[in-house]
Amino acid sequence: MNKIEHIGIAVKSLDASNELFSKLFNKPHYKMETVESEGVKTSFFKVGENKIELLEATHKDSPIAKFIAKKGEGIHHMAFDVDDIWSEIQRLKKEGFKVLNETPKQGADNKLVAFLHPKSSNGVLIELCQEIKE
Numbered sequence: 001m002n003k004i005e006h007i008g009i010a011v012k013s014l015d016a017s018n019e020l021f022s023k024l025f026n027k028p029h030y031k032m033e034t035v036e037s038e039g040v041k042t043s044f045f046k047v048g049e050n051k052i053e054l055l056e057a058t059h060k061d062s063p064i065a066k067f068i069a070k071k072g073e074g075i076h077h078m079a080f081d082v083d084d085i086w087s088e089i090q091r092l093k094k095e096g097f098k099v100l101n102e103t104p105k106q107g108a109d110n111k112l113v114a115f116l117h118p119k120s121s122n123g124v125l126i127e128l129c130q131e132i133k134e
């Protein structure tokens, strides 16, 4: 794994949180993107070299809606940049992590992504991200 690619924060209202985080970082978000397959609408902020992803549910069965119902708004996942997501998935499976997506899927921001179940990583939902090269 390389660096932290971004930190994902679950929010009830992307509009309200875009405003809040714009004030916090003193700059606006640089993109918004809906990932229909995941039931999320996202927005991204850059803070120096770091990225923050805000996630709002697009429907009540979205994983984000379920997360907020259970735990409230807050940090939802940490994403790590990897060079080869396919081999990392196999490596982590062998190490005993519970991989939720054996086949990576299209995520926001031009990435292939796969998640590890928080139960196998001390309660932290981990996202692996590999940049899709054109």
Ligand code: ZN
Binding pocket: 006, 007, 008, 053, 077, 079, 127
């Ligand atoms: Zn993410």
